[in-house]
Amino acid sequence: MDKPVEWVYTDIVKDHFANPRNVLSDEASYKEDGKGIVGNIKCGDQMMMAIKVDKRGIITDCKWKTFGCASAIASTSILSEKVKGMKVEDAYNISPKDIAAELGGLPEHKIHCSVLGDKALRAAIDDYYKRKGMPNKIKRNNEQIICQCMNVTDKEIENAVKEGARTYSALQEKTKSGTVCGKCKDRVISLLEEYSGRHYK
Amino acid sequence: MKDRNVYLDNNATTPLHPEVKKAISGLFDIYGNASSLHFFGRQAKSAIETARADMASFINADPDEIIFVGSGSEANNTVLNMLSCCSALCSSKYGGKRQIIVSDIEHPCVIETSKCMGQKGMTVARAGVQRSGKIDIGRLKDMINENTVLVSIMMANNEIGTIQDIKSISDITHRNGALLHTDAVQAVGKLPVDVKELGVDFLSFSAHKIYGPKGIGALYARSKAPFCPFIRGGHQEKGRRAGTENTIGIIGMAAAIACRRNEMAQEARRLTRLKQRLKDFIKDNIDDISFNGHPEDCLPGTLNVSFKAAEGEAVMLYLDMEGIAVSTGSACASGSLEPSHVLLAIGMEAEDAHGAIRFSLGRETTDEDIDYVIERLPAVIKKVRGMSSSYFKKG
Ligand code: FES
Numbered sequence: 334m335d336k337p338v339e340w341v342y343t344d345i346v347k348d349h350f351a352n353p354r355n356v357l358s359d360e361a362s363y364k365e366d367g368k369g370i371v372g373n374i375k376c377g378d379q380m381m382m383a384i385k386v387d388k389r390g391i392i393t394d395c396k397w398k399t400f401g402c403a404s405a406i407a408s409t410s411i412l413s414e415k416v417k418g419m420k421v422e423d424a425y426n427i428s429p430k431d432i433a434a435e436l437g438g439l440p441e442h443k444i445h446c447s448v449l450g451d452k453a454l455r456a457a458i459d460d461y462y463k464r465k466g467m468p469n470k471i472k473r474n475n476e477q478i479i480c481q482c483m484n485v486t487d488k489e490i491e492n493a494v495k496e497g498a499r500t501y502s503a504l505q506e507k508t509k510s511g512t513v514c515g516k517c518k519d520r521v522i523s524l525l526e527e528y529s530g531r532h533y534k
Numbered sequence: 535m536k537d538r539n540v541y542l543d544n545n546a547t548t549p550l551h552p553e554v555k556k557a558i559s560g561l562f563d564i565y566g567n568a569s570s571l572h573f574f575g576r577q578a579k580s581a582i583e584t585a586r587a588d589m590a591s592f593i594n595a596d597p598d599e600i601i602f603v604g605s606g607s608e609a610n611n612t613v614l615n616m617l618s619c620c621s622a623l624c625s626s627k628y629g630g631k632r633q634i635i636v637s638d639i640e641h642p643c644v645i646e647t648s649k650c651m652g653q654k655g656m657t658v659a660r661a662g663v664q665r666s667g668k669i670d671i672g673r674l675k676d677m678i679n680e681n682t683v684l685v686s687i688m689m690a691n692n693e694i695g696t697i698q699d700i701k702s703i704s705d706i707t708h709r710n711g712a713l714l715h716t717d718a719v720q721a722v723g724k725l726p727v728d729v730k731e732l733g734v735d736f737l738s739f740s741a742h743k744i745y746g747p748k749g750i751g752a753l754y755a756r757s758k759a760p761f762c763p764f765i766r767g768g769h770q771e772k773g774r775r776a777g778t779e780n781t782i783g784i785i786g787m788a789a790a791i792a793c794r795r796n797e798m799a800q801e802a803r804r805l806t807r808l809k810q811r812l813k814d815f816i817k818d819n820i821d822d823i824s825f826n827g828h829p830e831d832c833l834p835g836t837l838n839v840s841f842k843a844a845e846g847e848a849v850m851l852y853l854d855m856e857g858i859a860v861s862t863g864s865a866c867a868s869g870s871l872e873p874s875h876v877l878l879a880i881g882m883e884a885e886d887a888h889g890a891i892r893f894s895l896g897r898e899t900t901d902e903d904i905d906y907v908i909e910r911l912p913a914v915i916k917k918v919r920g921m922s923s924s925y926f927k928k929g
Contacts, residue, residue, distance in 0.1 A: 350848075351855060356921040374885045374924055378845070381923040398923040400888075402847035402864065406921070513872070 342403060343437035349407035354414050357383060357396035365396075367464060369456020372449050373481045378405050382453035384416070386461055392416050392424055397453065402446055404439050408432045409450035421458050427451060452484050479524065480510035480517040487524055494528040501525060536857030540903040543859045544743075544835060544896030545692050545720060550786075551745035551897070557789035558747065561782050568779045569770065578781045585788030592791050593737070593754060594728040601753045601771045602784050606719035607643035608764070609738030609753035610686075612775070613715045614647040616762035617683055618654040627760035631683035631712070633657040637669055638879035639691050641717060645875070648686070661687065666828040667696030667880050675706055682712040689721035689737075693863065693876040693892055694827030695836030697725065704733035713759060719743055719751075723794040724802065724833055735759040741783065745897065746790030750783030797897065805835040805895050808904050812893060813837055815908045820915055822925075826877065826890060835895035838863075840886045843925035844918040849891055852914040858907055863890035885924070 342350070357363055365383035372379035378401035385394040395413040399405050412432050416424045429448045433439045439447055462470045476486040485508045493507040501522055505511050511518050541549070561581075566574025568582055583597070590597045603609045616624070617634060636648045638660050652658040661674050669687060678685065685707045690697045700716055707714040715736035721727055722737075723744030729737055736759065740751040755761050761774055768776030816823055822842035841849065846864030853860055863874035864887070873887035882890075893907070919925040 350851065353921060358920065370923065374888075379923050398921050400843060400845050400885075400922050400924045402845055403851050406848060 342407070342439070345411070345435070345437045346404065346407040346439070349410040349436070350403045353406050353410040355394075355396050355410065357381070357398050360398070363396060365457075367457040367459070367461025369453050369458075369460055371452045371456050371484055372401075374400055378402065378446060378449055380405065380409060380449040380453040382409070382413075382450070382457045384454075384457045384461060386421055390421050392419050392421060395454075397450070399449070401449060404436075404446040405449050408436060408439070408447035409453070411435050412450045412454060416454065421461065425455060425458050427454065448484060479520050480508075480513075483509045483511075483513060485510035485517075490521060490524050491528045494525060495532055498525075499529060499533075535855055538903075538906055539857045539859075540899075540906055541859050542893045542895060542899065542903070542907070543861050544899075545695075545833075545892065545894035546861060547742045547748065548745045548896050549898060550747065551790055551793045553793050554746055554786050554789045558782050558786040561785055564781060568781065569768075578779070582779055582781060582784050585784050588788045589752060589791050592727075592795060593722060593739075594730050595754050596757060598772070599729075599754055599757055601755055601774050602779060602787075603751050603753055603775055604749060604777075604780070605751045606717065606738050606740035606743075607641070607751075609740075609751050610641065610643045610715075610717050611647050612753055612764035613684070613736045613738070614644065614651055614686065615764050616760070618651045618656055619762045621762075624760075624762050627762075628683045631681050633659060633679070633682045635659045635661050635674070635677055635682060635685045635712075637661040637663060637687045639663050639667060639693075639696075639876045640686065640688055641692065641719070642875075644686055644688070644717060657681070661685075663696075663879055665881050666831075667691055667694045667826075667876075668828060668831070669698055669703065671699075671702060671706070674703065678706060678710045678712060680711065682707075682710055684713045684715060686715040686717070688717040688719075689727070690718070690725065690833050691827070691876060692720050693874060694838045694880065695720075695833035696828040697721070697831040697833065699831075700732045700734065708733065720833060723791060723798060724835075726798075729754055729756070741787035741790050744790050744794055747783050747786040750780055750787045752787065801897055802834040805899070808895055808899060808901065809835060809837050809893075811901075811904050812907060816911070819912055824886070826880065826882070833894075835899070837893045837895075838890060839893070840882070840890045841915050841919075842886065842889060843922045844889050844915055845922070846889050846891055848918050849889070849914060852917060853891075853910070856910045856914065858910060861892045861894075863892070864888045 366386045368383040370381045380399045382397045384392050387393050395416050397409050397413055429451050432447050459471045476488045479485055479487050489508050493504055498504045498507045511521050564578050566578040568578040586600050587597045590600045634656055636644055648658045659677050662670050664670055687698055687703055689700055704714045713735040716734050717738045719740045722739035735756045737754040742748040763774050765776045770776055824840045826838040846862030850860055850862045863877045873884050877887035877890055
């Protein structure tokens, strides 16, 4: 009767989901050096990440909390392990692809959930730079989140346009912007026009 | 971790009733095509007609008013699609009326089809619901007019279990000269259904929600109501649905319905009691919850609960690890990123909709199953809330 039936998720995802590492249990007394919150609960996921950084700029601890699904939990759990001992600069460059790879892959429609941990980490590092008086280090300084639901920035939209997305639906497909509540549609379209003008005329 | 398997997803589908298994396992030798005139064909034909008569009497219809189809979704598609048929013959049947009304909490097979009708030039109006999931009858009255050709409102909702007052809706509909369709996939076999008393023109139902086989459903079409086939090209079902009859499915469905005749009333009482146990436990032992759906007019085995700040897919999968199968209104589980349209329609915040869990009990659910859920559920909710970025316990 009880044959093992395949999960949609890999064993690594399952393990990190069953036993999430580094969950922040006592937020009030945790003395972080940087903290970031991204996502939108209305869209079904939100992520908070907090880091401690030593004098040499090495991440010594990383803790998180989320209102998110299994892939958000698992990807953040694995990310929080990975960044410990890393230099902030290096941690800054971890991409969602790296995380998905560590997890042994994620189902296509779940990739966006894993993006959250990575964005929360960068938000935490930005916060750390700010607190340390090094705002010039913030790479996303000029970037702006356009689509709240999917955490898509203007930079990402510009890149997608450069890579050939010339219609709203192509953009949606590439960046996933505007695919949830749709509130960002007008802004995305006006950026699409702006960037198409800039890069194609 | 898991000590037993507890299946509480009976609104999604149900296990076969042992009697149904018995009824269909003897059937694999009846392979004749019911359209053939020889002995093999006649054998299949007569089995199908017996099944049709049994099923018809269960809902107080005439046998000729029952059309076998491939699923509840097909039954629903058939009804909506016939209205946009443009042939002169068809349009004259509907007197040129162009408006259809569907509720906000219909199954996607009705909502999506109605959108398609909209693109084909029909006017589609959406009847809203109240917090309990009941149709706002006053608003429905305002919406319906002489241009309305069809009103389609489900009898019992699959997610929250709310049961509509179809009788009053049919009165309003008929007073305005429109037709009434009800998707009764969750109702037939769980509640008493009498098509004459309800006054419906079309009613869809399905076998696999009531311990019958998958891939078979039926559409009741009142003999006086207009009809236009959705699947054409065969004289089967009196020309109303082409395609060789699914003999095994049809007989399996009739067997399932025969079982419902005997078991339905008693089971409804039993499930109501089991559900109440689970509900009371949750109310008394878990904070920050709310129950969704109508408190009384609700399917006996359906319990829909929102656990604040606990994301539904995570809860569902932790329960799965404990061996407990439920479903969720969370977007993440469906892959659509949108939380359940039913929960949004009753006025829930998206955040709460993402944290909704549906327990749907069935004939195999026991007291021991509920004991087990009661034992495991609090820890799961605690775990998910413990890592939730949006849960702050007061005090
Ligand atoms: S902000 Fe909701 S989809 Fe873009």
